[in-house]
Amino acid sequence: MSAEQDYKKAYERQKLARERAEDILEARSRELYEANQTLQEAYRSLDANKERLVQQEKLVSIGLLAGGIAHEINNPIAFIKSNLETLTEYILTLNKLFVPFKQVGELTDLSPDNVDYREQLLGLIKLARDNDLDYIIRDSMESINECVRGTQRVEDIILNLRDFTTGEQESRKLLDVNTLVRETVDLANAELKHSVNFHLELGEVPGIYGCKGQLKQVLINLITNASHAMDGEGDIYIKTCAEEEGAAIEVIDSGPGIEPENINRLFDPFFTTRNVGTGTGLGLYICHGIVAKHDGEISVENTPTEGACFRIRLPASMRGSERD
Numbered sequence: 427m428s429a430e431q432d433y434k435k436a437y438e439r440q441k442l443a444r445e446r447a448e449d450i451l452e453a454r455s456r457e458l459y460e461a462n463q464t465l466q467e468a469y470r471s472l473d474a475n476k477e478r479l480v481q482q483e484k485l486v487s488i489g490l491l492a493g494g495i496a497h498e499i500n501n502p503i504a505f506i507k508s509n510l511e512t513l514t515e516y517i518l519t520l521n522k523l524f525v526p527f528k529q530v531g532e533l534t535d536l537s538p539d540n541v542d543y544r545e546q547l548l549g550l551i552k553l554a555r556d557n558d559l560d561y562i563i564r565d566s567m568e569s570i571n572e573c574v575r576g577t578q579r580v581e582d583i584i585l586n587l588r589d590f591t592t593g594e595q596e597s598r599k600l601l602d603v604n605t606l607v608r609e610t611v612d613l614a615n616a617e618l619k620h621s622v623n624f625h626l627e628l629g630e631v632p633g634i635y636g637c638k639g640q641l642k643q644v645l646i647n648l649i650t651n652a653s654h655a656m657d658g659e660g661d662i663y664i665k666t667c668a669e670e671e672g673a674a675i676e677v678i679d680s681g682p683g684i685e686p687e688n689i690n691r692l693f694d695p696f697f698t699t700r701n702v703g704t705g706t707g708l709g710l711y712i713c714h715g716i717v718a719k720h721d722g723e724i725s726v727e728n729t730p731t732e733g734a735c736f737r738i739r740l741p742a743s744m745r746g747s748e749r750d
Contacts, residue, residue: 498583498616502576509569516562523557526550582612598635603666603673603740604628606638610645611664622653627665631673632742640716645677647709648736652679655734672741683728692726
């Protein structure tokens with residue numbers, strides 16, 4: 427076989443191999459393109475449904491807290507009801523006292539100068555003493571004050587819930603970070619107070635412009651996740667401090683910490699370390715999105731005591747007129 431024929435065969439083999447490689451490359455490129463299109467479509471769908479997902483996560487959080495919230499509302503309602511029943515009895519007693527007082531008053535009007543009312547007045551004094559009029563008046567005022575405090579407690583709970591459930595179109599307002607933390611802990615504590623000990627270390631921090639309901643959702647999600655990580659029992663530390671350009675909030679739990687291989691995936695959509703059917707994998711993803719919309723940052727690390735620490739940094743430079 428001549429060298430020319432050998433060269434031609436080698437060329438044909440090389441050409442065939444190149445064509446096969448090009449076919450494989452084209453097929454892989456097509457697969458990659460289709461996968462990329464599917465991923466982009468999923469992202470667009472996720473982004474388009476973000477508000478619905480945010481509201482869904484809020485409903486999940488409210489569902490988890492519902493029992494505690496109902497109990498917290500039921501307590502003041504119960505003693506308001508009890509106090510009103512007591513006040514009803516007091517009114518009946520006062521009415522019983524009022525009749526003889528009225529009768530003496532009518533006698534006084536008829537003959538104010540010629541009648542000795544000492545006996546009637548002594549009878550009224552004895553009647554008031556026998557019915558413990560002083561105690562009735564004093565206890566009535568205490569009962570009314572308790573009712574006022576109870577209604578204030580219910581009003582605070584409802585206000586916190588209203589702030590928490592406010593939609594995505596909530597406008598940014600100047601917020602006190604420490605007040606935001608206290609209100610959120612009050613909301614979470616309704617359900618978790620029997621299993622979680624909250625420790626607040628609140629420093630002097632500047633006010634920030636933000637959406638109160640959305641930032642409460644971030645904190646509620648972090649607190650709820652911390653509770654799950656500790657199997658519902660343990661300590662949660664929430665700290666605030668000033669930073670050069672704003673404020674920082676830390677949520678630290680006494681749980682086992684996060685597996686190192688999972689730390690960089692926690693904020694990915696649909697990623698969850700919980701059992702199948704017990705988590706959507708969207709909570710931390712939504713938290714990341716909310717903090718990002720506030721021009722802030724959220725990060726996580728394991729503490730020296732092995733618990734997890736989530737740190738939120740929020741700038742103080744936002745303006746109240748800005749919206750998401």
